[in-house]
Amino acid sequence: xxxxxxxxxxxxxxxxxxxxxxxxxxxxxxxxxxxxxxxxxxxxxxxxxxxxxxxxxxxxxxxxxxxxxxxxxxxxxxxxxxxxxxxxxxxxxxxxxxxxxxxxxxxxxxxxxxxxxxxxxxxxxxxxxxxxxxxxxxxxxxxxxxxxxxxxxxxxxxxxxxxxxxxxxxxxxxxxxxxxxxxxxxxxxxxxxxxxxxxxxxxxxxxxxxxxxxxxxxxxxxxxxxxxxxxxxxxxxxxxxxxxxxxxxxxxxxxxxxxxxxxxxxxxxxxxxxxxxxxxxxxxxxxxxxxxxxxxxxxxxxxxxxxxxxxxxxxxxxxxxxxxxxxxxxxxxxxxxxxxxxxxxxxxxxxxxxxxxxxxxxxxxxxxxxxxxxxxxxxxxxxxxxxxxxxxxxxxxxxxxxxxxxxxxxxxxxxxxxxxxxxxxxxxxxxxxxxxxxxxxxxxxxxxxxxxxxxxxxxxxxxxxxxxxxxxxxxxxxxxxxxxxxxxxxxxxxxxxxxxxxxxxxxxxxxxxxxxxxxxxxxxxxxxxxxxxxxxxxxxxxxxxxxxxxxxxxxxxxxxxxxxxxxxxxxxxxxxxxxxxxxxxxxxxxxxxxxxxxxxxxxxxxxxx
Amino acid sequence: xxxxxxxxxxxxxxxxxxxxxxxxxxxxxxxxxxxxxxxxxxxxxxxxxxxxxxxxx
Numbered sequence: 001x002x003x004x005x006x007x008x009x010x011x012x013x014x015x016x017x018x019x020x021x022x023x024x025x026x027x028x029x030x031x032x033x034x035x036x037x038x039x040x041x042x043x044x045x046x047x048x049x050x051x052x053x054x055x056x057x058x059x060x061x062x063x064x065x066x067x068x069x070x071x072x073x074x075x076x077x078x079x080x081x082x083x084x085x086x087x088x089x090x091x092x093x094x095x096x097x098x099x100x101x102x103x104x105x106x107x108x109x110x111x112x113x114x115x116x117x118x119x120x121x122x123x124x125x126x127x128x129x130x131x132x133x134x135x136x137x138x139x140x141x142x143x144x145x146x147x148x149x150x151x152x153x154x155x156x157x158x159x160x161x162x163x164x165x166x167x168x169x170x171x172x173x174x175x176x177x178x179x180x181x182x183x184x185x186x187x188x189x190x191x192x193x194x195x196x197x198x199x200x201x202x203x204x205x206x207x208x209x210x211x212x213x214x215x216x217x218x219x220x221x222x223x224x225x226x227x228x229x230x231x232x233x234x235x236x237x238x239x240x241x242x243x244x245x246x247x248x249x250x251x252x253x254x255x256x257x258x259x260x261x262x263x264x265x266x267x268x269x270x271x272x273x274x275x276x277x278x279x280x281x282x283x284x285x286x287x288x289x290x291x292x293x294x295x296x297x298x299x300x301x302x303x304x305x306x307x308x309x310x311x312x313x314x315x316x317x318x319x320x321x322x323x324x325x326x327x328x329x330x331x332x333x334x335x336x337x338x339x340x341x342x343x344x345x346x347x348x349x350x351x352x353x354x355x356x357x358x359x360x361x362x363x364x365x366x367x368x369x370x371x372x373x374x375x376x377x378x379x380x381x382x383x384x385x386x387x388x389x390x391x392x393x394x395x396x397x398x399x400x401x402x403x404x405x406x407x408x409x410x411x412x413x414x415x416x417x418x419x420x421x422x423x424x425x426x427x428x429x430x431x432x433x434x435x436x437x438x439x440x441x442x443x444x445x446x447x448x449x450x451x452x453x454x455x456x457x458x459x460x461x462x463x464x465x466x467x468x469x470x471x472x473x474x475x476x477x478x479x480x481x482x483x484x485x486x487x488x489x490x491x492x493x494x495x496x497x498x499x500x501x502x503x504x505x506x507x508x509x510x511x512x513x514x515x516x517x518x519x520x521x522x523x524x525x526x527x528x529x530x531x532x533x534x535x536x537x538x539x540x541x542x543x544x545x546x547x548x549x550x551x552x553x554x555x556x557x558x559x560x561x562x563x564x565x566x567x568x569x570x571x572x573x574x575x576x577x578x579x580x581x582x583x584x585x586x587x588x589x590x591x592x593x594x595x596x597x598x599x600x601x602x603x604x605x606x607x608x609x
Numbered sequence: 610x611x612x613x614x615x616x617x618x619x620x621x622x623x624x625x626x627x628x629x630x631x632x633x634x635x636x637x638x639x640x641x642x643x644x645x646x647x648x649x650x651x652x653x654x655x656x657x658x659x660x661x662x663x664x665x666x
Contacts, residue, residue: 078629081625081629081633082629082632082633082636083633083636083637084633085629085630085632085633085634085637086630086633086634089622089625092621092625092629093618093621093622093625096621096624097614097617097618097621100617100621101617
């Protein structure tokens with residue numbers, strides 16, 4: 001047996017993945033164990049978990065695959081400081097300290113991390129893949145395709161910000177790339193920062209905010225900030241940005257260009273910032289569309305794979321799919337840096353060790369529905385929780401699912417902890433908060449009283465895979481909640497009022513208002529019987545009662561908290577919020593039966609994202 | 610801030626002042642970055658022939 005440990009670490013979103021003879025056995029992000037959002041540390045607990053899933057110890061690992069080449073990143077940093085000297089000393093002092101102490105000695109850090117945590121004495125071979133090679137591998141080798149065009153778009157990895165690859169069998173070749181500082185990902189992040197959201201987590205918010213605005217500034221952005229050529233290549237005008245040698249991403253020239261300063265965090269969001277969000281979203285879509293069209297022209301495969309942080313922009317993905325430049329589209333669900341752990345391991349298995357591709361059934365990928373994390377039996381949950389058994393009921397499956405479905409249909413909100421935890425940023429029915437999509441108040445209630453986050457943020461629908469085309473303008477599956485499509489016209493309410501700004505949220509636009517965004521779109525998750533039979537059955541039960549094969553699905557956490565992992569995390573989150581019921585396996589908790597919460601200060605634990 | 614950090618900060622400041630700034634300004638004067646590292650477009654050739662891409666691991 002060949003055991004490959006994939007690692008992404010030391011930047012953000014540390015993660016580990018274990019591959020056994022080419023099969024992805026387990027993968028998890030460190031933040032889920034340490035409860036520190038985007039934890040960048042060496043992923044000791046994630047490694048411990050993935051090893052336990054295969055019942056092996058660290059000494060059994062044959063290769064460690066690291067998702068990035070640190071020396072190339074160092075090269076980029078030094079050359080950028082030279083290019084921008086004498087500016088950038090604060091950034092230089094801050095980053096070089098970490099490099100001198102740690103990152104320049106990555107091999108030593110990894111080996112000593114394993115030695116300290118697992119007592120490994122032998123030196124395990126460490127392979128370093130390029131950052132974008134990891135992204136491309138995670139998208140192509142995990143996809144259902146034997147050949148594909150792969151496009152990776154992110155902030156920056158070493159030098160590269162955008163890359164296009166050709167995948168054929170077990171070979172993956174770079175065709176072309178764009179280098180730092182020209183980055184569509186960093187442009188989006190810079191505008192996220194300008195709109196007062198946190199970089200590396202607020203990009204989702206900007207995307208969610210965009211439909212509240214009008215793209216009034218698209219031309220201004222195209223004329224001043226980015227030069228996009230016909231083939232999709234682009235150049236950022238660095239006169240307006242300082243992200244290359246500064247922690248603040250934009251500068252005063254950008255404020256002057258738009259005639260407004262950047263928004264203060266947590267301040268009121270006015271129409272101007274909504275329009276900026278709409279404009280930058282439109283610019284991103286233009287860039288992606290041109291890159292996709294050019295890649296199709298140059299590479300020719302009918303299959304497209306996407307990865308990198310920008311591939312989490314599901315609005316843009318939805319347009320790529322609907323425009324039909326490629327017949328087939330597959331997006332790596334862990335498209336951020338965490339997914340680099342999977343990509344590095346896959347690259348090692350297929351490219352370095354030269355193994356042939358697996359032959360999957362048509363349409364089946366290697367991600368196992370992204371359910372690659374820990375699971376807990378009822379007995380394990382009872383032991384871990386250590387609660388008085390009067391606080392919960394243990395209900396057999398055939399009674400539990402109809403009961404939960406009925407409660408949801410009565411507008412109750414359920415914490416749902418079931419099976420293996422998801423790998424990647426989306427909850428897909430393993431660690432989810434569920435609600436009734438027909439409810440007109442659910443979006444506001446779940447946002448404000450349960451997730452404690454901004455009221456404008458939309459929720460995603462989980463829909464039975466076979467029913468997706470009945471409810472949405474989408475013929476294909478979207479198993480990983482990475483595609484946005486419009487709600488079918490016959491489900492819309494035509495006499496919706498015309499209002500502006502955040503008031504749009506109060507408008508009832510469809511018969512499933514809680515999952516219909518203000519532009520009548522929805523971020524769809526199609527649920528398959530084969531990958532998550534329990535969740536599928538729950539939605540079926542809900543459909544029997546309501547005639548609607550859809551549930552609200554949002555991640556099981558509060559704002560700033562990593563998604564829950566263990567039953568204890570789930571119970572704690574349940575108790576801190578206004579969720580009505582909690583299901584952990586077959587354990588059923590009713591809020592009114594629980595003792596009152598004692599840690600009233602818990603909200604201070606999590607830094608707002 | 611412990612002594613090691615203070616010493617490291619001083620060392621890095623010296624490196625910045627003595628190496629990064631003068632070399633950087635010289636490079637900028639000679640347009641080294643603009644001529645060789647122009648990021649205006651796809652850098653296919655540079656990238657495919659770079660050491661990092663020849664040696665994938």
